[in-house]
Amino acid sequence: MLVHNDFTLIDINESRPCVGTDPELWFGAPDDTPPHLQETRPSMRRRESVAKAMCARCPFVVQCLENELEHGLGEQWGVRGGMTAKERQDVIRARRRQAVTDVEVA
Numbered sequence: 001m002l003v004h005n006d007f008t009l010i011d012i013n014e015s016r017p018c019v020g021t022d023p024e025l026w027f028g029a030p031d032d033t034p035p036h037l038q039e040t041r042p043s044m045r046r047r048e049s050v051a052k053a054m055c056a057r058c059p060f061v062v063q064c065l066e067n068e069l070e071h072g073l074g075e076q077w078g079v080r081g082g083m084t085a086k087e088r089q090d091v092i093r094a095r096r097r098q099a100v101t102d103v104e105v106a
Contacts, residue, residue, distance in 0.1 A: 016064075017054050025051050027078035048079050055082035069095070 018026065025047060028039050039047070055061050065081025065088070073092055076085035083091070 016060055017058050021054070025054075026080065048084055051079035052082050052084075055079065058082075 024030075028044060028047065029037065033039075055064070058064070061082045065083060068076070068080040068083075068088055069092060073089050076088045076092075078085060080088070
């Protein structure tokens with residue numbers, strides 16, 4: 001996908017820092033990982049922090065996050081757009097509550 005950035009067309013698939021990284025950084029180990037090799041909660045938090053730090057330096061983090069927020073609550077997995085699935089679910093819920101409040105006020 002080509003986007004305009006500072007008067008230059010760039011391919012976001014080539015300029016995102018996440019391209020080419022190990023998917024486990026973003027999503028954790030596969031579900032079929034043996035129990036003795038599964039990620040501990042502290043290990044998960046460290047991994048998510050590294051992924052979020054990579055997102056923080058990405059020029060497309062806002063677009064990535066908005067794209068992920070278009071998906072439903074049950075379709076949130078891993079770190080995307082600088083947020084964990086739980087964090088994105090919280091944002092989706094908050095936006096839905098705000099939309100209901102806006103309708104009630106109008």
